[in-house]
Amino acid sequence: xxxxxxKEFKKPESFDELLKDDPFGLLANxxxxxxxxxxxxxxxxxxxxxxxxxxxNKRLPSVDSDDFDEELLAENFYALIKNAPEGKxxxxxxxxxxxxxxxxxxMHIFSKEKxxxxxxxxxxxxxxxxxxxxxxxxxxxLLNDVGDKTVESETWNKEKRQSSSxxxxxxxxxQCLDFYKYQRYFNEIERLLSxxxxxxxxxxxxxxxxxxxxxxxxxxxxxxxxxxxxxxxRYDTVKSKLRYRVRQIFANGTESRPFSTSIKSSFYKSExxxxxxxxxxxxxxxxxxxxxxxLEKTEKGSANAIMTGYIYILSSKSTHPVIRKFTDQSNLxxxxxxxxxxxxxxANAAKDPTYxxxxxxxxKTFKCYNFDPQNLEDILHTIxxxxxxxxxLKDSNGNTYRPxxxxxxxxxxxxxxxxxxxAGDIANYYIDKIQGKLKKKKNR
Numbered sequence: 001x002x003x004x005x006x007k008e009f010k011k012p013e014s015f016d017e018l019l020k021d022d023p024f025g026l027l028a029n030x031x032x033x034x035x036x037x038x039x040x041x042x043x044x045x046x047x048x049x050x051x052x053x054x055x056x057n058k059r060l061p062s063v064d065s066d067d068f069d070e071e072l073l074a075e076n077f078y079a080l081i082k083n084a085p086e087g088k089x090x091x092x093x094x095x096x097x098x099x100x101x102x103x104x105x106x107m108h109i110f111s112k113e114k115x116x117x118x119x120x121x122x123x124x125x126x127x128x129x130x131x132x133x134x135x136x137x138x139x140x141x142l143l144n145d146v147g148d149k150t151v152e153s154e155t156w157n158k159e160k161r162q163s164s165s166x167x168x169x170x171x172x173x174x175q176c177l178d179f180y181k182y183q184r185y186f187n188e189i190e191r192l193l194s195x196x197x198x199x200x201x202x203x204x205x206x207x208x209x210x211x212x213x214x215x216x217x218x219x220x221x222x223x224x225x226x227x228x229x230x231x232x233x234r235y236d237t238v239k240s241k242l243r244y245r246v247r248q249i250f251a252n253g254t255e256s257r258p259f260s261t262s263i264k265s266s267f268y269k270s271e272x273x274x275x276x277x278x279x280x281x282x283x284x285x286x287x288x289x290x291x292x293x294x295l296e297k298t299e300k301g302s303a304n305a306i307m308t309g310y311i312y313i314l315s316s317k318s319t320h321p322v323i324r325k326f327t328d329q330s331n332l333x334x335x336x337x338x339x340x341x342x343x344x345x346x347a348n349a350a351k352d353p354t355y356x357x358x359x360x361x362x363x364k365t366f367k368c369y370n371f372d373p374q375n376l377e378d379i380l381h382t383i384x385x386x387x388x389x390x391x392x393l394k395d396s397n398g399n400t401y402r403p404x405x406x407x408x409x410x411x412x413x414x415x416x417x418x419x420x421x422x423a424g425d426i427a428n429y430y431i432d433k434i435q436g437k438l439k440k441k442k443n444r
Contacts, residue, residue, distance in 0.1 A: 043080070043084060043087070046076060046080055047080065047084075047087045047090060047091060049073065050073060050076070050077045050080075050087075050091050051090065051091050051094055053070070053073055054091055054092075054094040054095060055094050056399070057399075058095065058096055058397070059095070060074070060077070060091065060092070060095075061073040061074035061077060062074055063075055063078070063187075064187070064338065064339075064340070064345065065354070066336050066354050066404065066405055067354070067404065077091070079252075082220060172256065173250065173254040173255065173256045174254060174255060174256070175253065175254055175255075176249055176250075176253055176254055176255040179249070179253045179255075180308050180309075180371075180372035180373070180374065180375075181298075181306045181308050181370075182224060182226065182249045182306075183308070183309075183339050184307070184308060184309050184339035184340070185224060185291055186222065186224075186251045187339045187340055188287060188339075188340065189215060189222070189277060189287075191340065191344075192283065192284055192287060193277070196280060196281075197279065197280060197281055197283040197284035197287070198277050198278065198279055198280065198284045198287070198288075199277070199278060199279075199280050199284075200217055200275035200276070200277055200278075201275060201276050201277075201278045202273045202274070202275055203216075203267045203273070203274045203275065203276050208264060208267055208276075210225060210228070210246060210260040210263045210264060211225065211228055211230070212225055212226075212227065212228040212230075212292065212295055212296060212299065213225060213288065213291055213292035213295050213296075214276065215276065215277035215288075216263070216274060216275065216276055216277070217274065217275040217277070218263075218266050218267070218274045219266075219274075220272070221250055221251060221252065222250070222251040222277075223248045223249060223250045223251065224248070224249045224291075224295075225246050225247070225248060226247045226248070226249045226255075226295055226298075226299075227245075227246060227247035227295075227299050228244065228245075228246045228247075228260070228299075229244045229245045229246070230244050232244060232245070233260075241261055241264075242260075243259045243260050243261040244259065244260050245257055245258075245259060245260075246258065246259070246260055246263065248263065294306045294307070306369070306370075307367050307368065307369055308339070308368045308369065308370070308371060308372065308373055309337055309338060309339040309368050309373035309374075310337065310338050310339075310341070310342055310365050310366065310367060310368065310373065311335070311336075311337050311365070311366040311368060311373060311376055311377060311380070311418055312335075312336055312337070312338065312342045312345075312362060312364070312365045312366075313333050313334070313335055313362075313363045313364045313365075313411050313414045313415065314333060314334040314336070314346070314355070314360040314361060314362055314363060315327065315332065315333055315334075315360065315361045315363055315411070316332060316334070316355070316356050316358055316360055316361075316406075317358050317359040317360060317361065318356045318357070318358035319358070320356070320358070320393065322391050322393065323356055323358075323393075326389070326408060330408055331408055331409055331410040331411075331436065332389065332406060332407070332408055333363065333406070333407055333409060333410070333411055333414055334355065334360070334403075334405050334406045334407075335377065335380050335381065335384070335405060335407060335414055336354075336377060336405050337368075337373040337374055337376065337377040338373075339373065342362055342365050343362075346360055346362070351396070353393075353395050353399075353401040353403070354403075354404070354405070356393070356403060356406070357393075357395050357396060363411045364411060364414075364415055366418050366422075371422075376418075376421065377405075379421060380414070380417060380418065380421070381405065383417055383426075383431060384407045384409060384414075384417070384431065386431065386433050387407045387408045387409050387431070387433075387436055388406070388407055388408075389403050389406040389407060389408060390402075391403065408436060409431075409436040409437075410436065410437075412437075413431075413436060413437050413438050416429075416438040417429075417438055420438070428440060428441055429441060
């Protein structure tokens with residue numbers, strides 16, 4: 001920030017004088033009709049939707065859910081609580097273990113926005129006829145200091161506003177088109193952090209490195225350095241440091257390609273302090289080393305270096321009469337995907353309607369390389385749509401649900417479809433609707 005010369009301000013003597021002396025155009029629309037503010041209502045509505053889910057399912061929505069709507073709701077929830085953490089308390093108050101808590105606890109996050117919205121609505125038809133009208137109608141106290149002290153005007157550098165690089169190029173975060181390659185890393189990092197195998201360490205000192213595989217939390221956003229062009233590093237005469245381009249992947253699915261020196265600069269401007277993710281034990285160390293090796297192979301041009309997740313095929317151990325009819329007399333398998341290991345994904349199968357509220361057998365798993373596992377799962381479900389299980393069941397709480405990812409085909413048929421999708425020749429095959437087997441199309 002660069003400060004310009006000081007300018008003495010005094011309280012205007014007339015309404016016209018106030019409007020004329022407005023270098024920033026802050027009073028340009030004074031007296032005009034304002035649009036009502038609905039931020040509070042939108043935030044509250046979003047949290048109410050999540051609260052409704054918690055009431056119905058006795059748990060918070062999960063980002064690892066096989067239900068797309070639930071996954072979307074979970075992502076929205078975690079995005080909301082970054083700026084409104086009190087909303088988390090409100091939603092969690094509906095959980096069984098918190099049933100005795102005040103259900104309105106945490107909802108005060110909406111009170112200030114509501115006051116402002118109500119005030120703006122009152123202003124819609126309000127007219128100002130004097131300077132005193134304006135000073136008296138200042139609910140946020142923005143004009144409290146006018147006329148009392150010197151005001152310093154500010155001139156912000158382009159780098160402040162747009163993250164300008166040293167060579168004049170501006171780095172902006174853009175959508176990461178191959179984010180599926182890195183989603184598994186972020187999921188695993190979150191898990192290892194929660195289990196204590198990884199930890200966040202404050203970045204201090206001017207010698208902090210920015211290298212391939214480094215994981216940072218800057219301004220509350222986690223990112224991974226997926227590429228680092230160290231070989232083409234050049235000496236920055238302005239900052240007296242070596243600089244090189246890096247590819248920075250963010251947990252929200254975006255990416256940017258700043259210089260290493262730009263990232264280092266952000267270390268000392270972030271609030272809260274930036275952190276580097278480091279290992280605390282052998283499990284954390286092994287993960288970081290494996291991730292670095294995969295990123296290194298990808299950087300050198302190996303298209304299949306990064307494992308993006310798993311496709312799994314399961315059978316059910318359910319004793320429900322309807323399910324037993326299929327498992328005893330026919331075939332029934334579940335086809336799903338996950339970015340964590342399959343054992344972790346199915347750990348709570350006995351309580352999860354996704355798995356028919358029963359333990360499961362893992363029949364087969366496929367590692368996905370250079371494939372988006374979620375898209376691959378969607379394709380599999382589309383191919384097998386005519387064999388989708390169509391029954392209505394009840395969970396342990398008596399809630400009705402319909403299984404979404406169970407199909408009346410054998411494990412061999414499901415495996416064959418995956419194999420031919422990987423091979424890229426699935427268009428030459430079709431599913432026999434009677435036998436439920438994959439067959440090759442006849443040449444015409």
